[in-house]
Amino acid sequence: MKHVIIVGGGFAGLNAAKILGNKTDIRVTLLDNHNHHLFQPLLYQVAMAALSPAEIAVPIRRILAGYRNITVLQDEVIGVDLRQRTVTARECGLHYDYLLLACGVKHAYFGHEEWEEHAPGLKTIEQATEIRRRVLSVFEAAERISDCGNQLKHLTFVIVGGGPTGVELAGAIGEICRYTLTKDFRNINPRQARIILIEAGPRILPSFSADLADKAAHDLAALGVQVRTSSPVTDIDSKGVQIGGERLEASTILWAAGVEASPIGRSMGVATDRLGRIVVEADLSIKNHPEVFAAGDLANFSHGRATPLPGLAPVALQQGRFIARNILRETAGKARRDFRYLDKGQMATIGRSNAIIELGSLRFKGFFAWLAWVVIHIYYLISFENKFFVTLHWVWSFFNFRRGARLIINKEWRFYRKNAAGENQEGGNSKQA
Amino acid sequence: MKHVIIVGGGFAGLNAAKILGNKTDIRVTLLDNHNHHLFQPLLYQVAMAALSPAEIAVPIRRILAGYRNITVLQDEVIGVDLRQRTVTARECGLHYDYLLLACGVKHAYFGHEEWEEHAPGLKTIEQATEIRRRVLSVFEAAERISDCGNQLKHLTFVIVGGGPTGVELAGAIGEICRYTLTKDFRNINPRQARIILIEAGPRILPSFSADLADKAAHDLAALGVQVRTSSPVTDIDSKGVQIGGERLEASTILWAAGVEASPIGRSMGVATDRLGRIVVEADLSIKNHPEVFAAGDLANFSHGRATPLPGLAPVALQQGRFIARNILRETAGKARRDFRYLDKGQMATIGRSNAIIELGSLRFKGFFAWLAWVVIHIYYLISFENKFFVTLHWVWSFFNFRRGARLIINKEWRFYRKNAAGENQEGGNSKQA
Numbered sequence: 001m002k003h004v005i006i007v008g009g010g011f012a013g014l015n016a017a018k019i020l021g022n023k024t025d026i027r028v029t030l031l032d033n034h035n036h037h038l039f040q041p042l043l044y045q046v047a048m049a050a051l052s053p054a055e056i057a058v059p060i061r062r063i064l065a066g067y068r069n070i071t072v073l074q075d076e077v078i079g080v081d082l083r084q085r086t087v088t089a090r091e092c093g094l095h096y097d098y099l100l101l102a103c104g105v106k107h108a109y110f111g112h113e114e115w116e117e118h119a120p121g122l123k124t125i126e127q128a129t130e131i132r133r134r135v136l137s138v139f140e141a142a143e144r145i146s147d148c149g150n151q152l153k154h155l156t157f158v159i160v161g162g163g164p165t166g167v168e169l170a171g172a173i174g175e176i177c178r179y180t181l182t183k184d185f186r187n188i189n190p191r192q193a194r195i196i197l198i199e200a201g202p203r204i205l206p207s208f209s210a211d212l213a214d215k216a217a218h219d220l221a222a223l224g225v226q227v228r229t230s231s232p233v234t235d236i237d238s239k240g241v242q243i244g245g246e247r248l249e250a251s252t253i254l255w256a257a258g259v260e261a262s263p264i265g266r267s268m269g270v271a272t273d274r275l276g277r278i279v280v281e282a283d284l285s286i287k288n289h290p291e292v293f294a295a296g297d298l299a300n301f302s303h304g305r306a307t308p309l310p311g312l313a314p315v316a317l318q319q320g321r322f323i324a325r326n327i328l329r330e331t332a333g334k335a336r337r338d339f340r341y342l343d344k345g346q347m348a349t350i351g352r353s354n355a356i357i358e359l360g361s362l363r364f365k366g367f368f369a370w371l372a373w374v375v376i377h378i379y380y381l382i383s384f385e386n387k388f389f390v391t392l393h394w395v396w397s398f399f400n401f402r403r404g405a406r407l408i409i410n411k412e413w414r415f416y417r418k419n420a421a422g423e424n425q426e427g428g429n430s431k432q433a
Numbered sequence: 434m435k436h437v438i439i440v441g442g443g444f445a446g447l448n449a450a451k452i453l454g455n456k457t458d459i460r461v462t463l464l465d466n467h468n469h470h471l472f473q474p475l476l477y478q479v480a481m482a483a484l485s486p487a488e489i490a491v492p493i494r495r496i497l498a499g500y501r502n503i504t505v506l507q508d509e510v511i512g513v514d515l516r517q518r519t520v521t522a523r524e525c526g527l528h529y530d531y532l533l534l535a536c537g538v539k540h541a542y543f544g545h546e547e548w549e550e551h552a553p554g555l556k557t558i559e560q561a562t563e564i565r566r567r568v569l570s571v572f573e574a575a576e577r578i579s580d581c582g583n584q585l586k587h588l589t590f591v592i593v594g595g596g597p598t599g600v601e602l603a604g605a606i607g608e609i610c611r612y613t614l615t616k617d618f619r620n621i622n623p624r625q626a627r628i629i630l631i632e633a634g635p636r637i638l639p640s641f642s643a644d645l646a647d648k649a650a651h652d653l654a655a656l657g658v659q660v661r662t663s664s665p666v667t668d669i670d671s672k673g674v675q676i677g678g679e680r681l682e683a684s685t686i687l688w689a690a691g692v693e694a695s696p697i698g699r700s701m702g703v704a705t706d707r708l709g710r711i712v713v714e715a716d717l718s719i720k721n722h723p724e725v726f727a728a729g730d731l732a733n734f735s736h737g738r739a740t741p742l743p744g745l746a747p748v749a750l751q752q753g754r755f756i757a758r759n760i761l762r763e764t765a766g767k768a769r770r771d772f773r774y775l776d777k778g779q780m781a782t783i784g785r786s787n788a789i790i791e792l793g794s795l796r797f798k799g800f801f802a803w804l805a806w807v808v809i810h811i812y813y814l815i816s817f818e819n820k821f822f823v824t825l826h827w828v829w830s831f832f833n834f835r836r837g838a839r840l841i842i843n844k845e846w847r848f849y850r851k852n853a854a855g856e857n858q859e860g861g862n863s864k865q866a
Contacts, residue, residue: 035573035841052485054838061617062839071619074573074841091577106848113849126846140468140507144524184494186504392825405487406495408468408507411844413559415539416546 002331005087005096006030007077007264009037009060011313012102012296012320019324021067025331028069031089032103033076035059038125039381041313042390044165046128048172049136049406053125055390056381077103080268082289098291098327101264101278102320105297105311108260108275115236119253122165129409131254135173136408138251139181142188155193158241158250160233161257162199163207164348167216169254170197171350174223179352180406195225196248198241200232200257205356207310207346212356215365219350233257259311261298273300273308282338284323290336295319301339313380314344347373435764438520438529439463440510440697442470442493444746445535445729445753452757454500458764461502464522465536466509468492471558472814474746475823477598480555480564481605482839488823489814490558510536513701515722531724531760534697534711535753538730538744541693541708548669552686555598562842564687568606569841571684572614575621588626591674591683593666594690595632596640597781600649602687603630604783607656612785613839628658629681631674633665633690638789640743640779645789648798652783666690692744694731706733706741715771717756723769728752734772746813747777780806 004020006013009032020028036057045051061072075089080099087094107121120130135157142154155177159170173195181190197204197220204227205213217227228243235242240249261276270286271279278286278294282303286292296316300308309315318341326336345359347369355370357363378391437453439446442465453461469490478484494505508522513532520527540554553563568590575587588610592603606628614623630637630653637660638646650660661676668675673682694709703719704712711719711727715736719725729749733741742748751774759769778792780802788803790796811824 035569035839052487052838053842054485054840057840059617059839065616068619071576072617073577074570075577091574109849116847116849120846121848123848124846125840126843129842130846136468137507141524143504144506144508183498184492184505186501389822389825392822405485406468406492407487407490407558409486409562410559411846413553413557413563413844414549415554415556416542416549 001025001027002097002327003095004028004098004100004327005094006100006102007087008032008101008103008296008298009034009072010040010102010104010296011316012323013100014060014063015317015320016100016102016295016324017064017067017070019321020327021064021070023069023328026069026327027071028067029071029073029094030060030064031073031075031077031087031094032060033074034124035061035074036125037063039377040123041377042381043122043125043128044168044172046125046405047122047131047135047169048176049132050172051390051393052405053129055393057125077264080264080292082268082270082286082292085291096291099293100320100323101292101294101298102296102316103262103264103298105259105261105275105277107255108258109255110258112236115255118236118238119160119241119255121255122169123259130411132405133408133410134252135176136406139185139188139190140408141251143185144187146187151188152192152194153249154251155188155190156248156250157193157195157252157254158248159195159197159254159256160236160241161255162197162201162204162227162229163256164205164346166197166199166254166256167204167220167348167350169256170195170225171220171223171354174220174225175351178224191224193224195223196250197225197227198231198233198243198248199227199229202230204229205348208348208356208358209363212358212363212365216348216350216356219354219365223351259297265294265298275300277308283326283336284319284339293323295323301341303338309341310346312344312346315341317380318342347376349373434458434460435530435760436528437461437531437533437760438527439533439535440520441465441534441536441729441731442467442505443473443535443537443729444749445756446533447493447496448750448753449533449535449728449757450497450500450503452754453760454497454503456502456761459502459760460504461500462504462506462527463493463497464506464508464510464520464527465493466507467557468494468507469558470496472810473556474810475814476555476558476561477601477605479558479561479838480568480602481609482565482569483605484823484826485838486558486562488826510697513697513725515701515703515719515725518724529724531726533726533728533753533756534731535728535749536695536697536731538692538694538708538710540688541691542688543691545669548688551669551671552593552674552688554688555602556692563844564602565838566841566843567685568609569839572618572621572623573841574684576618577620579620584621585625585627586682587684588621588623589681589683590626590628590685590687591681592628592630592687592689593669593674594688595630595634595637595660595662596689597638597779599630599632599687599689600637600653600781600783602689603628603658604653604656604787607653607658608784611657624657626657628656629683630658630660631664631666631676631681632660632662635663637662638781641781641789641791642796645791645796645798649781649783649789652787652798656784692730698727698731708733710741716759716769717752717772726756728756734774736771742774743779745777745779748774750813751775780809782806 039056079088142151177190177193265272265278277300297311347357349355355373356365357369472489512521575584610623610626698705698711710733730744780790782788788806789798
């Protein structure tokens with residue numbers, strides 16, 4: 001009985017587990033520090049109040065409940081001993097025969113971690129609800145005051161980073177201001193909000209072709225988004241961002257400018273790239289450790305390619321499945337194969353009914369690209385229940401411009417709080433910290 | 434133009450606002466410290482992972498968007514000056530001609546506010562998601578360890594308070610253990626969980642007739658819930674509860690044992706009862722201040738009754754509408770009327786397909802009571818969108834025992850955190866605090 005440990009319940013880990021599920025002579029333990037698989041490509045829709053967290057997140061153990069040879073543990077892996085073949089988590093230690101590392105990336109602030117407080121990134125449900133809280137709260141704050149200058153300061157949104165996430169966030173905020181909120185306020189006109197998308201490089205969407213990126217920039221402008229390229233951010237504080245000598249005041253700053261890999265690769269002393277991703281062999285194993293694999297965003301796979309494979313869901317999904325099949329081949333006494341990526345292209349949405357899609361030389365944009373985007377995303381949503389509700393929710397929202405999850409949920413749940421002196425104090429659990 | 438200020442966007446405030454909406458010579462400002470109206474009767478379903486927060490909460494300003502004479506402000510009221518007729522909130526001060534206070538109750542710990550940390554109550558979305566996090570997390574913790582004795586300690590749930598909320602929480606936990614989670618774990622059997630409902634008085638559901646309460650206790654037992662009456666809790670800490678000399682170890686303690694009114698009544702120096710509720714006149718106004726009203730859970734209305742009206746949604750709803758109509762009568766030069774409550778009865782669910790209903794001498798229980806409960810609750814859910822999705826979600830859950838919102842969402846969204854010394858530290862934003 002071979003014990004396969006999978007670290008991470010994202011696209012790579014979950015799809016590997018499914019291939020190994022109910023196979024004889026294989027026992028699987030999947031470790032994740034969250035209890036849910038998160039459908040990352042739709043996370044920005046939670047941050048933008050269009051979907052509820054539960055619509056894009058499913059308990060990992062529910063997805064895998066039918067596979068009796070798989071144990072799911074919610075725990076955080078803190079170390080791997082390649083020689084002893086053990087994984088150490090906060091609450092347990094386990095021995096493996098095969099190990100699949102697929103614990104992904106987090107956003108990175110290029111050494112300025114103190115910026116996170118002022119400019120949250122978007123990788124987890126917690127971050128998405130925090131961004132939703134901030135975005136919705138500034139409209140509430142602006143409605144409370146009557147001074148127009150101050151209102152505008154409240155209604156300035158800066159998004160740092162012009163990749164797909166930054167574009168999707170900026171487009172969604174533009175749409176919220178133009179359509180969703182227009183009738184809901186008395187003292188402000190949400191259409192007057194300033195939305196600024198800042199990109200350090202010469203153009204947005206650098207992974208797309210220049211003409212599609214141009215069109216996207218044009219469509220963003222139509223939603224009221226001001227795109228600023230070649231503008232590296234040099235500082236961020238609670239009141240705005242600094243771009244070299246220029247100061248931009250903003251009440252809401254969102255970070256979509258960069259990621260780095262989970263620190264696990266560096267901690268193991270194996271070959272990693274500049275982002276901390278594990279450099280893998282042609283079969284996705286780690287050099288000199290054929291029993292250890294890395295997949296998804298955590299892996300740097302460059303074989304036969306000019307640049308490493310990008311951090312996209314199809315890459316992770318294919319790699320997870322591929323590794324599981326190689327393990328099955330090997331335990332059946334067959335030879336391993338090398339990984340080949342079947343390119344599924346890339347896409348990004350701009351607002352409610354517009355998207356860009358690029359697959360090799362095939363490029364298209366507009367409503368049909370958006371329809372394709374919707375169909376593909378629903379298809380890949382892992383659990384049937386979620387597909388069903390997300391579809392309904394989208395159809396509903398499409399026709400009435402509503403956003404069904406416009407909740408400001410605070411971080412503090414307590415009503416009675418201890419103050420610094422240790423005395424009890426009534427809190428009013430709705431106050432924003 | 435008369436200015437009506439409504440404090441609180443619950444059943445009373447919202448229904449008053451709707452009556453006053455688009456009426457000539459009336460201007461309304463509704464203040465609430467949350468941005469959403471919360472459908473309180475279903476809040477335990479969020480805590481029990483059956484519904485998502487957005488399915489029972491709707492932005493107040495969206496509900497009232499069509500009434501151009503109503504301004505909604507998210508702000509917390511901290512004082513009322515009855516003589517000057519002004520309301521002071523954290524961010525603004527306003528003058529009123531009529532004032533409706535409807536800011537409800539919070540749970541109370543009988544002077545032991547330090548218990549809240551260990552035994553959260555259920556009044557807000559934040560508290561519901563906190564309870565959900567705690568309940569789901571102990572199953573995860575139990576799955577991680579292999580020692581059976583420790584597993585059972587993790588899987589002991591204590592609910593303090595045998596009113597409808599306590600009964601609904603205990604029944605739902607019983608059902609989760611018996612049906613929802615059975616296939617999802619490998620190291621534990623969720624059916625072995627201990628669920629203990631503790632009531633200080635001689636029986637549970639004291640507001641219901643004794644025979645219905647008996648039947649409810651019997652049905653709870655069938656779901657694995659141990660009911661302990663005449664057991665006043667004397668202490669609560671992180672590891673369990675104390676009932677006089679007896680100690681009950683428990684990983685999860687939930688508080689459903691008592692409420693007290695918003696402190697606003699006491700701060701105004703008007704007549705209040707022992708729970709801080711404002712004692713109101715027959716027309717729901719405050720003595721000597723006919724321009725100020727209280728409604729819903731915040732009001733103590735005892736005219737022609739042996740006991741004050743209970744804290745139920747129909748009471749709040751009828752009172753809110755009644756006050757608004759009296760204001761309209763008065764501004765039209767007509768005389769006020771006195772409030773009469775049209776009794777809508779009371780109900781409580783026990784698990785998935787069982788409920789008790791009592792309306793005067795009419796009493797029934799079982800599946801048809803539960804069906805009635807479902808129909809009535811969907812009917813009253815304020816926004817159409819929510820009714821629609823909640824209905825679907827319920828139909829879906831009923832047939833497959835699923836709970837669609839089984840998410841453990843943490844309190845901390847940051848990845849990089851400052852430690853006490855002020856240095857940056859990598860956090861792992863999934864760690865439970």
